Amino acid sequence: MADVRAALARAARAFDPVSATPRLDAELLMAHxxxxxxxxxxxxxxxxxxPGGFPDLVARRLKCEPVAYITKxxxxxxxxxxxxxxxLIPRADSETLIEAAVAQFGERGPTTILDLGTGPGTLLLAALDQWPHAQGLGIDRSPAALAMARDNAERLGMAARARFALGDWARGIDARFDLVLANPPYIGTAEALMAEVRDHEPGEAxxxxxxxxxxxxxxxxxxxRLIAPGGAxxxxxxxxxxxxxAALVAKAGLVPTLRRDxxxxxxxxxxxERIDASTHI
Incomplete structure (x- = not known):
């Protein structure tokens, strides 16, 4: 029987045609x-x-099933x-939004947070972990995503600070928030995607x-109307x-700034918010 080291090398070679990160995939599946x-x-x-179950995990990955779905x-x-x-599986690139929020608010942080299209609670729960005094609301149109978000909040000890609701973006929300976060769908319908994304992740996301x-x-x-004074x-x-x-944001009367990953x-x-210089004369 092969040891873990040899099995990892074998799996990484097999994953090379189907993954941009074959060794990492093999290691995550082996640890699982x-x-x-x-x-x-x-x-x-x-x-x-x-371990006896490892070949089955490798076989699933070779069919382009995402590692995160296999390991859950x-x-x-x-x-x-x-x-x-x-x-939607959280991506490391989306951490750029939390980094931008930290740069904007610093240690004081926001007190109230809104996450539009929260999925499994990704941005909201990361922000609440960053600022333990904050509370927030996550909105999604998928009942399955909201159920997973609530479970994540409970498991992370944030159920008292994170509320989730079924909704269509900001429709029906009449409160203001210090921080509004959103990772909406942004892929054109004709764009090509990797098989593991196209065939497994929800198209509506x-x-x-x-x-x-x-x-x-x-x-x-x-x-x-959603951003509280001094918010973002x-x-x-x-x-x-x-x-x-950025053009859409400017048309709405706000000041856009680009952040890179x-x-x-x-x-x-x-x-x-746009600051009117006349109010500071």
Whole structure:
């Protein structure tokens, strides 16, 4: 029987044609099969026998099933989220929104947070973990996503501070929030996607009309009434959508600022209230 080290090497070679991160995929699946953390596996268990369930996990990945759906978890910012079919898998690029919020608010942080299109609670729960004094509301049109978000909040000890509700973006919300977050669908319907995304993740969380801008057209006009004085809205964008979304934000009477992800790609627009210079004379 192969040991963990040899099984990892074999799986990584097999994943090379179907994954951009074959070794990482193999390590995450192996740690899941062993019932330990990836770090524990690398430090102490590479010489252990290959667990019996590992080949089945490899077979699922070779059919382009996302690793996060197989392991039922995904790390994001400072938290681990339970995920599964029917919800968008959190991406590291989306951490750009939390980084932008930290840059905007610093340690004082926002007190109230709204997350539009919360999915499994990704942005809201990461922000609440960053600022333990804050509370927030997550909105989604998917009952399955909301059920997972509530479960994540309970497991992370945030159920008392995080509320979730079924809704269509900001329709029917009449409160104001210090921080409004949104990672809406922004892929054009004709754009090509990797099989693991196209065939497994929910289309309603991915596609937004022919140009990928439909969700912004629905969300951005409501931002001025949602942002509390001194607050901010931060929305994720596709890498080619900075100018288009910034124009929508400016048309709504807010001031847009582009934020880039760690790869240097446009990733978020920060929207702030426009300051009238005449009020400071």
């Amino acid at each position: 099969a062993l019932g330990c953390t990836r770090e524990r596996m690398i430090l102490a268990q590479l010489g252990d026998p290959e 978890t995904r790390s994001f910012w400072t938290i681990d989220l339970a995920v599964g079919p029917g919800v 991915l596609f937004a009309g022919s140009d990928g801008l439909d969700a912004y057209r629905a969300i951005v006009p409501d931002l001025p 809205a931060i929305v994720e964008i596709g890498s080619s959508q900075g100018d288009a979304v 760690l790869g240097g790609n446009p990733r978020a627009i920060v929207a702030l």
